[in-house]
Structures are given as C-alpha cells and as structure tokens.
Amino acid sequence: MTQEQRSSIENGIWxxxxxxxxxxxxxxxxxxxxxxxxxxxxxxxxxxxxxEMKSAPQCADFIAIxxxxxxxGELVAVEESTWSFLLDHFVIGELGQLVDYIDGFxxxxxxxxxxxxxxxxxxxxxxxxxxxxxxEKGTMIKVDVLRSFxxxxxxxxxxxxxxxxxxxxxxxNGQLARVRGVDSLPQKIKTCLSTVRGEIFxxxxxxxxxxxxxxxxxxxxxxxxxxxxxxxxxASIPYSEKGANAPSTPLKAVRKVMSVxxxxxxxxxxxxxxxxxxxxxxxxxxxxxxxxxISRDL
Numbered sequence: 001m002t003q004e005q006r007s008s009i010e011n012g013i014w015x016x017x018x019x020x021x022x023x024x025x026x027x028x029x030x031x032x033x034x035x036x037x038x039x040x041x042x043x044x045x046x047x048x049x050x051x052e053m054k055s056a057p058q059c060a061d062f063i064a065i066x067x068x069x070x071x072x073g074e075l076v077a078v079e080e081s082t083w084s085f086l087l088d089h090f091v092i093g094e095l096g097q098l099v100d101y102i103d104g105f106x107x108x109x110x111x112x113x114x115x116x117x118x119x120x121x122x123x124x125x126x127x128x129x130x131x132x133x134x135x136e137k138g139t140m141i142k143v144d145v146l147r148s149f150x151x152x153x154x155x156x157x158x159x160x161x162x163x164x165x166x167x168x169x170x171x172x173n174g175q176l177a178r179v180r181g182v183d184s185l186p187q188k189i190k191t192c193l194s195t196v197r198g199e200i201f202x203x204x205x206x207x208x209x210x211x212x213x214x215x216x217x218x219x220x221x222x223x224x225x226x227x228x229x230x231x232x233x234x235a236s237i238p239y240s241e242k243g244a245n246a247p248s249t250p251l252k253a254v255r256k257v258m259s260v261x262x263x264x265x266x267x268x269x270x271x272x273x274x275x276x277x278x279x280x281x282x283x284x285x286x287x288x289x290x291x292x293x294i295s296r297d298l
Contacts, residue, residue, distance in 0.1 A: 013039045031287065034277065060088055061118040062225045065130055065143065066101050066108070067209065069093035070229065073141070075117055081127070081146070083115065087139040091222065098132060098141075105129035111205045111239060115143050116232045118225060121256040121279070123236035124148065149238045153282030154182045154253035163187055167271070167293075182283065185253060186290050189276065192234050192250050193227070194293040206239060206250070214294045219265075227274065227292075228260040235278075255279045263289055270295050 013035055063085055064070045070092040077084035105113065105128070115130075116123035124145035131142045162177035164170045167190075170177050179187060197207035208230040217223045235254035238247040256279040263273040271291040280286040 034287075062091065062222075062229055063118065064114075064116040064123075064229050064233075065098070065126075065141070066114065067112050069098055069101060070226070075119060076140075081144055083117075083124075083143050083145055085141045085143075086137055087132075087141055095132075095139075098130070102129045102131070109205060111237065114233065114237045115145060116229050116236070118228050118232070121228075121232060121258050122148070123232045125237060149236060149249055151235075151249060151253050151255055151281040154185055154280050155282050157181050157184045157188065157253055160184050160187065163191075167291075185280065185286075186288050188251060189231075189254075189288075190290050190292060193231060203241075206241075208234065210292070211295055218294075224260050224262050224274070227262075228257055231257045231260055231276070253281045253283075255281055258285075267294065 060072050060074050062070055063073050063075075069090070071090045072088040073085045074088075075083060076086045101108075105126075110125070113126040114123055115126060124147075127144045127146050133140050133142075157180060159178050159180040161169055162172075162179040193208055193210060195207035196211045197209055198204050200206055210227055210230055213226040213230075214223060217226060231251075231254075234250040235257055236249060239250050240247045258277040258279060259275075260277075261275045263275050268291075270293050272294050273289050273291050275287065275289050278286045
C-alpha cells in the first residue's frame with residue numbers, strides 16, 4: 001500500500017479509544033475485510049437516518065420461531081425471560097402457520113420449541129407458546145425463553161475421526177487420523193451444517209434445513225441469512241445425542257454467531273466456502289473459512 005493509499009479517506013475508520021485498541025491487538029478477529037464491511041454498513045445506516053427513513057436496515061433481520069416460520073423483524077424489548085419482536089413481513093410461513101404453531105405447541109418435540117435471532121447471533125428454547133397481538137406499531141410477537149444453554153470450552157471438544165481436505169477419512173501414523181479440542185471445531189461445523197435434517201435414520205431430528213433453503217433461495221442474499229439462522233440453532237438449541245449422558249448443543253462450544261458470509265459463488269462438487277465469524281467458549285472471537293456441502297436436490 002502506498003502512502004497516498006494509506007492516508008486516503010477510503011482507508012480510514014474512526015473509532016473510540018477502547019475499540020481502536022481492541023482491533024489493534026486482535027487483527028485475527030478483525031481482518032481488513034470485516035472492518036471495511038463494518039464501515040460501509042455504518043455509513044449506510046447514517047445515510048438512511050439523514051434521509052429520515054424509519055430505521056437503519058441492520059435493525060431488522062431474520063428471526064425464526066420453530067422450524068417453519070421465518071420473518072423479518074426487530075427485537076424491541078427484553079423483559080426478564082420475555083423477548084418481544086415487531087414483525088415486518090414473513091419470509092417463510094405466514095400468520096396462519098404461526099397460529100397453528102401456537103395451538104400445537106404442546107405436541108411439539110423439544111428440539112422444535114425455539115426462537116433464533118440473527119441480529120443477536122443467538123437463540124433460546126421456548127418455555128411456553130408464543131403470543132401475538134396487533135398494536136399501533138404493527139404486529140407484535142412475544143416469546144418466553146429459557147436461560148441460555150451452557151457451552152463447553154472449545155479446548156475440551158471431544159475426539160473425532162479427522163477428515164482430509166477431500167472430506168474423507170485418512171491414515172496417519174498407521175491408524176485413522178483423529179482430531180480433538182480447538183482443532184476439531186472447523187470439522188464439527190462442516191459436518192454438522194452439511195448434514196440434512198432427517199437423513200440419519202437413528203437421529204431423525206439432527207441436522208439442518210440448509211439444503212431445503214438452498215433449493216428455493218440459492219443465489220439470493222437471503223441464503224447466507226438463512227444459513228446463519230441454522231448455525232445459530234446448531235449453536236444454541238440443545239440436542240439429546242444418542243448414547244450421551246446429557247443433552248448438548250450440536251456445535252457444543254459456539255456461544256454466538258456474529259456473521260456468516262458466502263465466499264465462493266461457485267461450488268466445487270457441491271462444496272461452497274463460507275466465512276464464519278463466531279464467539280467461541282474458551283477462545284472468544286474466531287474467524288474461519290469453512291466449506292459446506294449444499295445440494296439443491298431434495
């Protein structure tokens with residue numbers, strides 16, 4: 001970078017003393033691309049405010065209630081164990097399906113009683129059916145949530161068989177290669193998010209709906225948002241794994257999902273690269289590019 005480029009206003013980002021120090025000492029968590037994105041989003045938000053629009057776009061994001069309802073809305077209140085949302089519009093499902101979800105809540109499995117909030121990067125189990133109402137501001141949805149489910153330190157992630165860059169098992173030192181702890185986290189994310197819910201016969205509720213989403217939304221800016229929702233679900237909603245002593249979240253160590261961005265528009269035999277920016281127990285901010293298998297065939 002030349003001196004002129006370095007001193008250009010396009011290369012500037014103005015921060016308070018606390019946050020500038022945070023970025024300077026942790027360049028891994030705050031790469032140049034992320035800083036440029038943060039700056040662009042903030043400038044766009046201020047521009048919209050100056051144009052007297054109702055709200056900046058980052059205030060509204062995808063929210064999921066249960067497996068079949070996704071809407072754009074805002075988290076507008078948190079009161080003890082109650083979260084309140086202002087609904088803008090449905091992306092998947094509609095008001096009738098929300099009513100059906102409320103009516104049938106008692107018969108749902110535990111793994112389908114949840115709320116996921118992209119703007120928070122977090123999700124919670126629901127303790128009772130949601131409630132919706134009309135106000136002068138619009139449609140309000142309230143949910144009663146349980147406490148955040150505990151995660152484990154990433155350094156204590158259990159051992160697993162290692163996969164090569166070609167996604168196959170391989171031999172190391174005369175035996176099947178193994179991986180554990182922090183080194184196993186990228187593989188845990190890859191295998192978990194690449195697994196389609198329902199394809200494992202002995203664990204029919206394990207896995208994600210990413211394949212289903214990609215069939216309808218591939219190539220749309222909505223797909224990374226939907227994948228972020230599923231990543232949040234795998235990170236925050238507990239699952240009773242067969243043979244395990246107690247339930248745990250599928251991603252086990254991921255506390256929050258800050259962002260999920262698609263890096264490669266073109267896949268390699270169905271494998272697409274995504275950049276994950278996560279808050280991980282025992283590590284803190286953590287960024288990796290990870291390939292996910294996405295088949296658009298149902």
